[in-house]
Amino acid sequence: METLRLYDFLPSGNGYKIRLLLSQIGMPFERIEVNILKDETRTPEFFSKNPNGKIPVLEIKSGKYLAESNAILVYLSEGTEFLPYDRFLRAQVMQWLFFEQNSHQPFIAPLRFWISILGKAEEYKEAIEQRREFGYRALKVMENHLQSHNFFVDERYTIADIALFAYTHVADEGNFDLKQFPAIQAWIERVKTQPRYISIKEEVQH
Ligand SMILES: N[C@@H](CCC(=O)N[C@@H](CS)C(=O)NCC(=O)O)C(=O)O
Numbered sequence: 001m002e003t004l005r006l007y008d009f010l011p012s013g014n015g016y017k018i019r020l021l022l023s024q025i026g027m028p029f030e031r032i033e034v035n036i037l038k039d040e041t042r043t044p045e046f047f048s049k050n051p052n053g054k055i056p057v058l059e060i061k062s063g064k065y066l067a068e069s070n071a072i073l074v075y076l077s078e079g080t081e082f083l084p085y086d087r088f089l090r091a092q093v094m095q096w097l098f099f100e101q102n103s104h105q106p107f108i109a110p111l112r113f114w115i116s117i118l119g120k121a122e123e124y125k126e127a128i129e130q131r132r133e134f135g136y137r138a139l140k141v142m143e144n145h146l147q148s149h150n151f152f153v154d155e156r157y158t159i160a161d162i163a164l165f166a167y168t169h170v171a172d173e174g175n176f177d178l179k180q181f182p183a184i185q186a187w188i189e190r191v192k193t194q195p196r197y198i199s200i201k202e203e204v205q206h
Helices: 013-025 044-049 068-079 087-117 126-147 159-168 182-193
Strands: 004-008 029-033 059-060 062-065
Touching: 004 013, 004 126, 013 068, 013 087, 013 159, 029 062, 062 068, 068 087, 068 159, 087 126, 126 159, 126 182, 159 182
Parallel strands: 004 029
Antiparallel strands: 004 059, 059 062
């Protein structure tokens, strides 16, 4: 079997989703750093891997590529404890994956990027304030769910938790106040105690 190759950018929450799952499944992989700040996702070579020009991209075997972090999570978790087999439970996992991409990530991740990674809070002030309200709405949806559940689906840790954890646990880097959300904070601690957990800053996973 060929080694999985992950095209990634270390600070990326979307890349981290894949690193975390691979670590927890115990699957070896080669990580290729693609510096998005130097437009390395905008080269003809990278576009041939993902026409959308974004990391993460998983190379499954030579020339076979998969993009979109949540699609990669589904692919890798098939047949593992991280993706339920039951049809309805799987659909509930998808529900949270789509929620993350549609209502959560676009309003939380860019603020962290502009404020903490680029250090350009002032330049992006207007865009930041436009998105913040929607980011808080997504956090409230999560808080409401977690007030009566330990995890997002089936009371166990799945890729729904991994997808939502990636940008939620570092939302403070986008100046979101997580102290308002005690159920989210308790869930963050539960995720951190899962076997083979790695932090977003850890490069080596084996
Ligand atoms: N929906 C995509 C979003 C991926 C994404 O936004 N990737 C960013 C880094 S987190 C990127 O590669 N940006 C570089 C660019 O757009 O050139 C996913 O979930 O994988």
